[in-house]
Amino acid sequence: MTFTIGIIGGTGEIGEGIAMRLSPLYDVVVGSRDTDKAETSCECCISSQKEQGVVCTLRGGSNQDALLASDIVILAIPFKHLVTTVESLHGFEDKIVISPINPMERAGHFIYTPPEEGSAAMKLAAMLPDSARVCTAFNNISGNRWRALDTELDYSVPVCGDDAEAKGIVMDLINRISLLKSYDAGPLSSSHIVESITPLLLNIARFNGMKDVGIIFR
Amino acid sequence: MTFTIGIIGGTGEIGEGIAMRLSPLYDVVVGSRDTDKAETSCECCISSQKEQGVVCTLRGGSNQDALLASDIVILAIPFKHLVTTVESLHGFEDKIVISPINPMERAGHFIYTPPEEGSAAMKLAAMLPDSARVCTAFNNISGNRWRALDTELDYSVPVCGDDAEAKGIVMDLINRISLLKSYDAGPLSSSHIVESITPLLLNIARFNGMKDVGIIFR
Known part of the structure; x- marks a missing residue:
């Protein structure tokens, strides 16, 4: 089954990286508050992937x-734009909606602020x-890793959600991307744990001289 | 520098496993509410390790x-015994105290209940x-893995704490055990994230047909 994937905030660091990884697999529509920016971003992605011999289907809007x-x-x-963005849009009915959003603040180290x-x-x-x-997904992978197309994404991706069918579709989608492996991480109410792992990973990177730290379950 | 490690609750699943892994490296005192049980546990550990040619120093009390x-x-x-256990003991002054404690409840799936x-x-x-x-440490490794001495413990161990010297000592201790690798995960106030990962891992094990799931940062 083929899907069209829309990315709201598709020209941000994470959104752009997700678009780059998904567009060879799915039809992708990159959304932005600035339509020109979305179109430019898509042209860049198409031409850079073409150099690698990869055909990708994406358009901006x-x-x-x-x-x-x-x-x-x-x-x-970002979490700070969640309410205004959602309030400015219509047509969420019947969609599968993926949240990679992590509410956090920096106070020296990073703090989870749900x-x-x-x-x-x-x-x-x-x-x-x-x-x-x-569904909660893609919370714990850095933008840099998403965009580094010359390296595999070899991480575990916990997925939370209350609709079994939607969760299954999201997990299948994840398993098609690079070396990502999805895991059913329980109901949507468990999302706070998955979201809070991101400030933890940022702190671990900072305090241990690392970059773009992710997680593996095993 | 050599240390004596005391394990309060040293005959429980996790405590016993930690004692088995630490006793070839350090002097270990296994504590229990039931002194006889602690002594029996130590004798078992000493004789089973002796069969492997491993000399370990531990005693019960x-x-x-x-x-x-x-x-x-x-x-x-367990978290439910934290207050009564700590109130029943004296002499915590100047000690480095490691908390692998994860407050959680089971309501179908596991929930973090700080x-x-x-x-x-x-x-x-x-x-x-x-x-x-x-210091927070050892929160995300199952008792089964601790006790399976024929397999390496190949996990990441986040350590939270506010005293840099104590944290360094705990991280060095962790890095000596099997293939464990310690990471400075920030101040003690970040412990809630590390603790909450355990109910997440238990849910992932349950919902994905896995056992004794742990984490790796990379």
């Missing part, structure tokens, strides 16, 4: 375009229509 | 014995004299 065109939409935006709903994913789900099926 | 004899004490007890102090480690630190130096 507004965040609203990306949402409406997609079966699966990835919200690749909203009162418990996690970014739970807050997002509360804002969306009931028919939207939210 | 009460939890109080283990604490008083040690430079570094590991609190290998106390109001934010984490088991923060609650522990609040109960101890100021001169006790608490």
